[in-house]
């Protein structure tokens with residue numbers, strides 16, 4: 377098994393410490409998958425590993441929500457030897473555009489970079505089902521849901537990562553006197 381978190385740290389995609397997020401909440405870390413996926417070799421490695429976890433589902437197509445799911449969806453599809461298509465928003469509704477289609481013969485897996493609440497995965501599953509396909513599973517590089525992403529299909533990820541956020545008044549790192557920094561600042 378590949379060391380996913382090492383790959384993320386090397387690429388600057390995962391920072392651990394004490395951060396003030398743009399929401400104002402404090403966090404013990406932050407994650408930016410695009411920074412690891414900017415390296416095609418890393419994207420391919422991650423896609424192959426995730427594809428291996430999903431191979432038994434006999435997938436015929438990968439469907440990803442734009443934009444975050446595109447690169448990893450493409451690499452998982454490459455590993456499985458199937459199509460990679462994506463859903464994108466039109467008037468706030470996630471939909472298949474560009475002539476993409478699915479049929480009732482399709483066995484679809486939903487692929488994203490990170491699953492947090494599972495909301496966008498569920499929304500993408502609806503797109504596949506409305507197109508007539510069977511959703512046979514879902515996968516992500518990182519599972520941040522803490523087991524909370526309850527989906528009605530098998531869900532597999534390469535790594536589970538807990539990065540809790542806190543109201544500053546209730547932040548244990550603030551209580552411990554650890555200096556807070558903004559994401560992106562070095563040191």
Ligand SMILES: [Zn+2]
Nearest residue numbers: 402547549550
């Ligand atoms: Zn804090």
